[in-house]
Structure formats: structure tokens, C-alpha cells
Amino acid sequence: MIYLQRLVLRQNKVIQDLTLDFNGLKPMTVLIGENGSGKTTVLESLTAIFAALYQLVDGHKVTAPAFDFELTYLIKTEELIEETSMSRSDKTNFVEVIVSGERNVVASIKTIVGDNANRPLTKDLLPNLVIYYPGSSDTLLHTYQRFEQNSLDRLRSKPSNSVDAFSRIKEFPIFYYQNQHFDMLLATLLAFEYGDVPQFLTNNLNISLINNSSIGLYIKPKQFKKDVGINEFWGSEGEVLRFLNFIREHADYEILNKKGVANNRLSFFFTQQGWYQLREQYVDEKSLFLMLNMLDASNLLGGFNIALRRNGNLFPHFFLSEGERQRIIIKGLAELLFSDHTLFLLDEPNVFMHPSWQNNFMEELSEYTNRANFIITTHSPIILSSIKDGHLIRMYAGQGEPIVGHYYGRQYSDNLEDFMGTPSRIAAVSEELRILFDMIDNEQYSDATSKLKELQKKYGSDDSDLIRAQAMLNFYQ
Structure with missing residues (x-):
């Protein structure tokens, strides 16, 4: 703390x-x-x-x-x-x-x-710092990228054993949220099988996965080694390669999207159970998110297509509103990036x-x-x-x-x-209410009654200030 x-x-x-x-x-x-x-x-x-x-x-x-x-x-x-x-x-x-x-x-x-x-x-x-800024900040971005590169270099080198591999998956000293992180946060929250996160998604946002091939994950080509093909992920190494192999192992099916020899893209589609199994390879959801982020930092992650269900209707995740996205972002950052x-x-x-x-x-x-x-x-x-x-x-x-x-x-x-120094009403309405209450204070009850009726027609008889004015007139008259 x-x-x-x-x-x-x-x-x-x-x-x-x-x-x-x-x-x-x-x-x-x-x-x-x-x-x-x-x-x-x-x-x-x-x-x-x-x-x-x-x-x-x-x-x-x-x-x-x-x-x-x-x-x-x-x-x-x-x-x-x-x-x-x-x-x-x-x-x-x-x-x-x-x-x-x-x-x-x-x-x-x-x-x-x-x-x-x-x-x-x-x-x-x-x-460790977790930073959220709804706009864009070059200052914050440049700071974050330096730490992201250090983490990426650590994961690219080949581990000597499984203990060494897991020890390299560490939280960022400084994490700065960017728009491309949203898909990763949502996908990782959907990897929670138990606890309050599934309840948050279901009860607060009314969304859930469909059962079959709900999550599409796209891998972009990037040539790490000469003459190494798509089946070996273009020569990826270290924990990055290990993660790509886990993706291939637990996906329901895989599609090669041909867009010319240099632009072939791999598409992996996961059932909900397959997505849980991918997460289990890293024990917890936090490590899954960090590995997805490393794919993105390596320029390998081509994005997601997540099929969601709400009230029996299916829709893609990019139809979520800005408010829903922001709530998912804050929940994801809090769940996946916080420590002691x-x-x-x-x-x-x-x-x-x-x-x-x-x-x-x-x-x-x-x-x-x-x-x-x-x-x-x-x-x-x-x-x-x-x-x-x-x-x-x-x-x-x-x-x-x-x-x-x-x-x-x-x-x-x-x-x-x-505390914010801002009137709760627009100036013109505040002035009309001031005139009304001045009439009551000066015992101009007939004029005040007429003014009250005028304002009730404009702003409704259930306005709290007008209800108070009506009560004062009833008492004094």
C-alpha cells in the first residue's frame, strides 16, 4: 500500500x-x-x-x-x-x-x-503506476513505451526452463492505457470463470459470451527470421513464441487469411471453454492480459472480434457504447493491473x-x-x-x-x-426564481402567486424550488 x-x-x-x-x-x-x-x-x-x-x-x-x-x-x-x-x-x-x-x-x-x-x-x-487518460498524451505515451520495450525484450529471449519463463511475466512498473488495450481488457475479463467479474459483466452490463466460437483473435505477420514461415510464426522466440503455440493449441479452429504472400494473417477462434483453457496455461488472468499486451507491442496482434449476447440478441463488441467501454476499462485496469x-x-x-x-x-x-x-x-x-x-x-x-x-x-x-463554483441552474432561470422569492419576502403575495403560475407553466409544478415557493405562499396567505 x-x-x-x-x-x-x-x-x-x-x-x-x-x-x-x-x-x-x-x-x-x-x-x-x-x-x-x-x-x-x-x-x-x-x-x-x-x-x-x-x-x-x-x-x-x-x-x-x-x-x-x-x-x-x-x-x-x-x-x-x-x-x-x-x-x-x-x-x-x-x-x-x-x-x-x-x-x-x-x-x-x-x-x-x-x-x-x-x-x-x-x-x-x-x-507500480496505472494511468488512464480519456484523450491522448504524448508525454505519458513516451514514458510508457520505454517500460513496455524493456518488458518485451525480456519476453523475447528464450527461457531456460518453465520457472524462468513465468518469472519473466511481470506487471509493468508504469502502464498507460491506450485505445488498443480495450479489446485486450474485455477479452481478459471474459476469461474469468468465477468470482465477481462474470457477475459484473452479466448484472451490470447485461452481456455474456455465446457458447460457440465467441472470440476471434487475429495474428498479423511479422518476419523475425529470414525464411521462417507462418507455421513457425515467422521466427518468433521466447515466451512470445510459447504463447502463440498455446493460442494455436486451445483455439477451436484456425483460418489462414491470404492477402498476398507478405500479408497472410492468422485467425484463431475460441469457444468460451477454450478461452478458459488458454488462461489456465498462465494460471491467472493478469498474466494472460500481459501476454496479449506483449503480442500487441511486438506488432503481432491484429485485433479481436468478440461475439456478445444481450437479452437473447447477438452483437459484436465494437457496438458497445462509450459509457459501457469506459466502465469495462476501469474494471479491467483495477482487476488486472493492481497489486499491493x-x-x-x-x-x-x-x-x-x-x-x-x-x-x-x-x-x-x-x-x-x-x-x-x-x-x-x-x-x-x-x-x-x-x-x-x-x-x-x-x-x-x-x-x-x-x-x-x-x-x-x-x-x-x-x-x-x-465546491465547483457553478450554478445549478442557467442564469436566466435563476433570475426568475430570485424575483419570485423577492416578491414573497416583500409580502407581494398576489404578484408572487401570478409569477409562480407563470413559472409552473414553463418549468413544471414539480420543480423543487417552485414547490418550496408554493408552500411558502400557502403558509403566509
């Missing part, structure tokens, strides 16, 4: 001099504010800081963040106290890590780990969701907060009303202001006005 404690940023895009204090051990932080206030810049800054720390620990070339920074966080660790042939005793505690650096200066990056000034920073003291030290950076993860889904969004994330931490940006007052145990910070002009008022469980319109 990781808890951010303090973040200082200077001279990064719209942020000139920002200090964010995260008081207490809370698993969620929600950033609100107008467009351009610096919310996304905070997420990009955290990504750049942790990317540099991973490079430092791994001994790779370090890309120093292009801004001054200081970051303090707590991370849970387990230290071995005693181990015998029959038992093991561990001590669990939190270690404070303080890191700092100057703009574009690698040599300036300093780390302080706990009370020991000489203790080095190690991988077990770094969180995961920091989720989610930029407007609810932007396409229906209000009824937004209402349950934070509650659904809460099942992961015992092991992971979330930083979320949003423009939704519904999300504010759902923050039960977390920080709320309002960003403005590159500054951050903690909000300590009561927002959990409040009416959405109250949070919209009080």
Missing part, C-alpha cells in the same frame, strides 16, 4: 509553485477544478517522477523530470524477522520515502529512505458514464482501496457526493486548495455550487 503525503512542483506547464499536502492515510484523492487548472499536470508530474526513480533503480539511462519537485510518500513493507523450516515471521510497517530533484538535472535527484540516510531506494519501495503497491492515476474516468453509473463508481473502486491508492480528476458533482474516505482538492491556476467541508452524501446541486 502507498500513501502520498506531500507533493511540491515548480515550473511545470500551468503549475508555477504548487504544494499539495495529503493529510492522513486515505486511499483516494479527488482533484477538481476548471479546465486548464493543472489537474492533469499533477498526474503527468507524478508519472515523470516515478519513471525517473525506476530508471535510477534499474541502472538505466535516467530522464530527469522537466521541473523542480519534492515528493514524500509512505509505502508498506514486510521485513523478515525470523524464518525456520516450519514457519516465517514478518514485520509489516510503513517506510517514509522522500525524493527531490531539480529541473532536467539527473545528478540532482536525491532519495531519503526512512531514518537511514544511507539506505538505497529499491524496487520494493516504488509503486499500485497507484492509479485516473483522469476523468467517469466522463462517458450515465449518472446512475457515476453514482456507484466510487463504491465499486472501494473494493480495491485496501491494497491500492487512487488519484482521480473529475468534473462530476456526483463523484464528490460519493467520496466517503478520501481527500478532495480544488485546483485553480496551478494552485491546490484542500476542501475540508462536508461533501459526502450531499445533493449534487449543492456540491456543484459550493
